[in-house]
Amino acid sequence: MNTVSYDGSFDGLLTAVFEVYEYKIEQPFICKTNIASVSLFGKLHCVHTDETKSDRVLKKLKDKLSRNALLQLRKTFLSEIKDIENVLLRYIQYVLANKISVENNFSHPDVLMLQQTSRKVDREKHRMEAFVRFQCTKDNLYYAIIQPDYNVLPLVSKHFEDRYADQRWLIYDGIRKVGLYYDLEKVEEVFMHFETDLNNKDQLKAIYDEKEELYQSLWQQYFQSVNIKARKNTKLHIQHMPKRYWRNLVEKKVFNKQ
Amino acid sequence: MNTDRITEKLSILADAAKYDVSCSSSGSNRKNKNKGLGNTGNGICHAYTEDGRCVSLLKILLTNVCIFDCAYCVSRKSNDIKRAAFTVQEVVDLTINFYRRNYIEGLFLSSGIFTSADYTMERLIKIAKKLRTEENFNGYIHLKTIPGASEELIKEAGLWADRLSVNVEMPTEKSLALLAPDKTQKTMLQSMEHLKTAIIANREEKKLFKKAPSFAPAGQSTQMVIGATPETDLEILYLANGFYKKFNMKRVYYSGYVPVSNDNRLPAIGTPVPMVRENRLYQADWLLRFYGFNVNEIVNLENPLLDIDIDPKLSWALRNIHLFPLDINMVDYQLLMRVPGIGIQSAKKICAARKFSRITWEHLKKLGIAMNRTKYFIHTDNVFEKKDWQPWQIKQFILSDGNSKYKPNFSPQINLF
Structure with missing residues (x-):
């Protein structure tokens, strides 16, 4: 087995795929540079991300795959699941080896894996669109922290840009330490380090708009009022709103404190 | 804004609105206009209450003051409860501020009927109009159409709202007369008819002039209360089917009756909400809308009630066991969808x-x-899993295999051990 290491970017992965073909690497095993280890009898091949190479792979894939399948490929990559690079490599090899379109052959394990993984990522993306809770600061910035299981920030950008076009907002991924900032003109990726625990009431008062506390408490009130006690169904509640998301949900904070 | 007062109003008027189960925020495709606020799409459920229902819209009443006395309704005139009313500005502020914080997809505004149907409808329209014109709000708006409101007002409401709905309330005229003496099915159907006509006219206009203003782009829906009166599932589903076929309804909602009154015309307080039956009705509803089932395949004179312990698709398959087993490699898509355990996806x-x-x-x-x-x-090719099982045997196997959360509710008898 020969280890192929890359920098962790999508372009990097496509470059690695290109070089597997270019150098006819046998039994390749792709992994990120920082965790690359060489097997006893194998060699290490270091990939330097090269856009001309990744573009060529992408172009070839565009000829072979539908828009949807291409998107699935990217979403699967963003899942950051261990060894997903090698699933993607095998998938690409399978697609390129066939003259006809094979993206719907769900009886093939890698095709099925891509379909299922991209769905998981999609679900997480959708959850983030639902569970982002903006808090308004004194200078009118709407600010939210998320801790998604997968790296979905790049996928939600357009949704929030289209929807909140008239307010400045910042969504910060507390796990990957990267944020999206919209300045009324465009969305930018920003890297920074943030205190992710801003749930403290005193801090709230210092940073946030004077109305912020009112609207948070109104939302909590509303959330309690629409519940029908006679229909209590905790299992369903938790199934739809898993506990790991609660720390960033205004309406669940009230219950945490009790 | 008086903090305590607005909090109290919100709790009263959200509490009174929660029995309307419609929560959908999809079906409209309103774009964000001139860098304003909001848009609509496939709909997002932003939260789920502890009863497991989704919260996607700010669902409130403008007021719970009502001149009607419908027995099944919390806000009925004769009920001794706290009354409250929002001002137009309060509803606008709540909607905008909740929306900006990504709490909601939009507003679902309904109201008790005060003074007259037209007077109430005018107030609802005023709020929707203000949101659209003054706040450039492009999120979702669902307005309840007050039965008996004039055609002109309904037409105006559709210009600002994404969805309009008239609740049919009870599955039959008889039950309605018994429980809601102030309402008649005729006025409701009339309002639905107005809506349908206006929606169809608008869709035609849109084909000719792309820029023509949209009228209720997410269509109309309705809801009925289940389990308060003795109707069978046959009556309920035939009525729902009629709504889909004749009025082009987007959705019919079934609201399991939550006892809110000691009225002896209704199930007593403490009676469990018929949640399993409600669930089976929704399953049947899906079969009608997405699986190409005819209503008489699901319920008919021999089988006027849906099975409580198994879903309607499985019931249908067991009644039509002569059609099975099917060859998974040959059977066409339409029939494949009808196999229990296989959905559209x-x-x-x-x-x-x-x-x-x-x-x-x-x-x-x-x-x-x-x-x-x-x-x-x-x-499949070489695997024949089963011999000639009888339908009742298959049902037993599936029931003992599965682990339905509703299991305790299946048996009409009390278990001793």
């Missing part, structure tokens, strides 16, 4: 995959098909 995947190779039992498992029920109704 799975049916599509199977159809796509069998173009490449023959589907085996293993493939089906990997695709995530519910094999514990599917296996009795299909066969």
Whole structure:
């Protein structure tokens, strides 16, 4: 087995795929540079991300795959699941080896894996669109922290840009330490380090708009009022709103404190 | 803004609105206009209450003052409860501020009827108009149409709202007369008819002039209360089917009656909410709308009630066991969807995959098909899972295999041990 290491970017992965073909690497095993280890009898091949190479792979894939399948490929990559690079490599090899379109052959394990993984990522993306809770600061910035299981920030950008076009907002991924900032003109990726625990009431008062506390408490009130006690169904509640998301949900904070 | 007062109003008027189960925020495709606020799309559920229902819209009443006395309703005139009313500005502020914080998809505004139907309707329209014109709000707005409101007002409401709905309330005229003496089915149907006509006219206009203003782009819906009166599922589903066919309804909602009154015309307080029945009705509703089932295949004079312990698709399959087993590699898409355990998504995947190779039992498992029920109704090349089981045997196998959360509710008898 020969280890192929890359920098962790999508372009990097496509470059690695290109070089597997270019150098006819046998039994390749792709992994990120920082965790690359060489097997006893194998060699290490270091990939330097090269856009001309990744573009060529992408172009070839565009000829072979539908828009949807291409998107699935990217979403699967963003899942950051261990060894997903090698699933993607095998998938690409399978697609390129066939003259006809094979993206719907769900009886093939890698095709099925891509379909299922991209769905998981999609679900997480959708959850983030639902569970982002903006808090308004004194200078009118709407600010939210998320801790998604997968790296979905790049996928939600357009949704929030289209929807909140008239307010400045910042969504910060507390796990990957990267944020999206919209300045009324465009969305930018920003890297920074943030205190992710801003749930403290005193801090709230210092940073946030004077109305912020009112609207948070109104939302909590509303959330309690629409519940029908006679229909209590905790299992369903938790199934739809898993506990790991609660720390960033205004309406669940009230219950945490009790 | 007086903080305590607004909090109290919100709690009263959200509490009174929660029995309307409609929560959908999809079906409209309103774009964000001139860098304003909001848009609509497939709809997002932003939260789920502890009863497991989704919260996607700010669902409130403008007021719970009502001149009507419908027995099943919390806000009925004769009920001794706190009354409150929002001002137009309060509703606008709440909607905008909740929306900006990504709490909601939009507003679902309903109201008790004060003074007259037209007077109430005018107030609702005023709020929707203000949101659209003054706040450039492009999020979702669902307005309740007050039965008996004039055609002109309904037409205006549709210009600002994404969806309009008139609640039919009870499955039959007789029950309505018994429980809601101030309402008649005729006025409701009339309002629905107005809506339908206006929606169809608008869709035609849009075909000719793309820029023509949209009228209720997400269409109309309705809801009825289930379990407060003795109607059978047959009556309920035939009525729902009529709404889909004759009024082009987007949705019919079934609201299991939550006892809110000691009125002896109604189930007593403490009676459990008929949640399983409600669930079965929704399943039947889905079969009607997405699976190409005819209403008389689901319920008919011999089977006027849906089975409580198994879902309506499985009931249908067991009644029509002579059609099975089907060859998974041959059966066409329409029939494939009818196999218990196979849904629309799975049916599509199977159809796509069998173009490449023959589907085996293993493939089906990997695709995530519910094999514990599917296996009795299909066969593949070399695997015949079952012999000639009788329908009642299959039902027993599936029930003992499955672990329905509703199981305790199935048996009409009390378990001793």
